[in-house]
Amino acid sequence: MSDHDAPQSTPAGSPPSALRASLDASHRRRRRGLLAGLGVVVAAALVGGGFWAGTAVGGADAEAATGAGGERISVKIAGSGESDLQDAVKTVAAEEGLDVTWVNFDDWTLPNSALVAGEVDANAFQHTAFLSAYNVANDTDLTPVFSTTITQWGVFSATLDSLDDIGEGARIAIPDDASNGARALFILQAAGLIELGPDVGVYPTVDDVTENDLGLEFVPIGATTIPTQFDDPSLDAVVVGTSYFDPSQEIDADDALYLDDSLSEESRPYVNAVVTRADDADDEAWDLLADAYADPRVAAALEEESFGNTVLVDVSADDLRSTLGELETAARELNS
CATH class of the missing domain: 3.40.190.10 (Periplasmic binding protein-like II)
Incomplete structure (x- = not known):
């Protein structure tokens, strides 16, 4: 269709929003990651006289990182549907010593209730505004541990x-x-x-x-x-x-x-995140999972799957929790 209205771009000379800046930084990291991966492959070819499978960009045959105790870590994460993004996250996380099992639900109320009940360790399907409404309505303290994506x-x-x-x-x-x-x-x-x-x-x-x-x-x-x-x-x-x-x-x-x-400051409440119970927010698994989401292969899978309509963004946990607190306050006032 023609004659549709596109979102307004940032005016020339004005500073970009924090979300837009984080996306630009993510693109730069992705390019560096792809170039670094290419460098590893080229070096391997020069030293060994050819290529070998699984080692170019931290492949499955590479030595896996593990948790502080030297053992692999396993987590169950609730989602809202199978996707190429989930597959990519699972593959990359496994290389870092983190074994991810996705548990998908069709009903958006279930990933949070499953997390509260201890059936899963985290979920990855919701933005901060949705989480705030759930926490207030159910008197829970689920909290974001790192940002993932935002959808236009x-x-x-x-x-x-x-x-x-x-x-x-x-x-x-x-x-x-x-x-x-x-x-x-x-x-x-x-x-x-x-x-x-x-x-x-x-x-x-x-x-x-x-x-x-x-x-x-x-x-x-x-x-x-x-x-x-x-x-x-x-x-x-x-x-x-x-x-x-x-x-x-x-x-x-x-x-x-x-x-x-979707990258304006007004869209900040709609940043998606990996969410867990407050008592588990400092678990080392989330650092490994965040590293997996930052991998260029995950960005590539998301871009292909969503046709660029959903992008990875990097918002700090402190900012996510600050936004969550503000939204929860607003939700309580609305319900009072």
Whole structure:
């Protein structure tokens, strides 16, 4: 589709957001990693007269690093669906002495409840805003240990070619959970379709819409199921993450009527993270896992899988926890 609105780039001369700067740094690290790997291969060829499998970039035959006790570490991590990213993380982590078992759930409430119950050691599926809403609603203290990715979101339609085609009384699907539903409303506001009240905080609901000139109807649907209902003739548009669509649908950012700027400061609550119980936040396994996520092969797997719609970002644990605390405070005030 044409005539879609792209996210605004950082104005010339203005400093980039922290997320954008972290992405630039990640790209530089990835290039250095790829060059370093190539250097190892070339050196091997010069010394041994040829190449050998599994040793070019810390391959499976390389000596594995281990935990402080000299033994391999095993962790179970809950996710929301099998992916090339998970496969890459598992492969790279194994080279570092960390054996990762992924346990995937279709329902987004289950990875957190499984973590609280001790069925898994961590999860990797949610952004900070979603985690804050869960912690407050369930009186839990799950905490992020390092950042992973952020996904660009947008407005999509199976029948319309531009925002201008959205007519009176159009039905727009938005996620039915508090954090993603709020994100969808902010996106619709940024797209110029609605206005929210001035003091809505970070968790606005449809009740906070103060201007809705088109009389749009908001249809709450589970975020993971929105893509499967994309072609529903009763819906005029949907608001969802660009990477949520199945590859067979052949829908990407170019098909969006409007895209958010996922690397702006306003998007910080939507940084995904590996999350564990507060008592386990300092476990040495997370350093090994963070190193695996930083490997160039993981970035390559993510880029191929998401068509560049989801990117790895590097936000410190302190910043993640600070943002989490602010969001939890806002969520408690909302519920009080």
